[in-house]
Amino acid sequence: MLEVVMQVIRPICTADLDSLVKVARASGHGFTSLPDDQLVLMQRIEDSVAAMALAADYHFGQQNQSYLFVLEDLASKQILGTSGITSAVGLNDAFYHYRISKVVHSSPTLGIYNPQEVLTLCNDYTGATEIGSLYLTDQARGSGLGIILSKFRFLFIAENRHRFNTRIFAEMRGVTDDNGHSPFWHWLEKHFFQLDFPTADYLTGIGKKSFIAELMPRFPIYICLLDKHARKAIGQVHPNTEPALAMLKREGFSYTGYVDIFDAGPTVEAELKQIACVKASQKLSVAICTRNNDESVPLKSALVCNTKVSEFRAAKIECWIDDIANRLMLTTKQAKALNVAQDDSVRILVIQS
Template sequence: MLALRPVQLTDLPQLQQLARDSLVGVTSLPDDTAQLRDKILASCASFDSEAQSNGQENYFFVLEDLAEQRLRGCSEILATAGFSEPFYSLRNRMFTSTSRELNIQHGVPALSLCHDLSGHTLLRGFHVDAALVGSAQAQMLSRARLLFIAAHAKRFADAVITEIVGYSDENGQSPFWDALGKHFFDLPYVEAERLCGLQSRSFLAELMPHYPIYVPMLPQSAQDCIGKVHPDGQEAFDILEREGFETNSYVDLFDAGPTLYARTSNIHSIAHSQTAVARLSATRTSGGQYLVSNDLLLGYRAIVAELDWLPGQPVPLDAQMLEALHVKDGSQVRLIAL
């Protein structure tokens, strides 16, 4: 059985292996022991805090195979993007120029450096074992974060965003970076993303042009990357799109990958998850697949379970499921159909 739980310091060696296997562009999962250790400690402090509003907390989760004690993925929630430094992105909007004398009005798409998205809650760090892509467990890795937000709403903002990794080829070359960012940094795309993971995206963003970049002046290969999802990032995109997230006019600073946005209260798993009492069942029931979690903080757990359940009724869970969720017969659980 696989279960999602908060990261622990003892996970560091396995977490670093996940970082090595993760997609280029997932800058929140650096392959660096010291950085990952600091991230784990910060997450532990966040789960242990008594926060009553969204601040600088980050909540890092791992997906564990309980039988093998092996990590199969990870995901994260940053309570407030841009809390301690601006959260930079590129705003993609029409720039309209007008000549009254010639009676001409013309619109040109332009990219502008901004930090409009600072203050929103940010989903990041999604990485799942390749063998689980397309599975219910991959859905859990992403969506269980949303059940956590539902259970602890005061800790998060009224809107949630996530950046999906943009296009790069099999050699790690990003046409968008090569056409834009590379002119301001003598760095390949992979190295720029690595530095973002190890340090901060702000120091790179501040060297980017602060005036509009007219899209038609970019090579066609770079234009084609704007809002384009990397094939290996499609899983993360599709899961959240089904949750009600939508693309907007913002793209990633380095690879022009799309940004997804949703009002917190409108997200499917938050708006439609239900709480019910867990009941010990001697046998596993057949029926639909559900994502089931407890509503704890530091002891948060989530699993996928096949249940024959009706709203308003107790949730039948066998002893193994109860143990994986760290709950007892009669405890409250939260669930949503997959």
């Protein structure tokens, strides 16, 4: 039996504000990109709407654009999740990371060789494209929707690659306890900030980052000087983030020694052309058809995206592919959900079972 399209990914709009506020509150501490602040969230929506409205031939340049999407249940009209893309970080304000590097203290005369790892504050990702704001509500977890909500971004970027950098990265949520406290930040707070993690995280989320440059240590931090709990947290992810990290690694993302300045969660990156689902995706034209219930014609499960921007739609569907004609066969209902018509182009990623 052909499954009906139940959920669709689309650009966020101003009518989604209340739902976005609920997502921000549910996401908890450490989810910096969606702070629990209605004015900031409204600005995020407006920024995304403006980015989506740019001319189709808009090219990536020295200006950041923010794209925010929602996963909508078509029957209930509920928002089940969010996902975002930032085209070029650090152009409007400084974007910080800690880079882990090594220094060596040695004395050949005394026969002493002592390598040490240090954390150095940097802006190395300035201009790179960030994927983030990925959140799935409790009711939608365990359904496989999280993978779709993550992967569609790569297809959107691939289809509109002139809008983005080829260097793509994602910050993984670091280790925090049930009260939102980070062991890594606890050490920094004690010695430099006198500002708890939830407060620092919130200030960053609403764009008030000046305290970082004012209070952050100006010289490299020797990791060996941190307490054992802070050291252990470096490069580790929150348990809820482990599936997302595993998925990104399967796509070709790797950890290159950069961590978040607040919770020390790892940052992973990949070149766009090396991302697995980008390489596996293909462009097809749409053919609207009526299913003839011929069970000999195999169905394929696929993530399908239209090639529009402000009217973008993506969904996981069961469909038929005519490999000879390079056509994607859709029912009328599927085409409507994807906002496509006869002979329109789509980008498709077949999902292997």
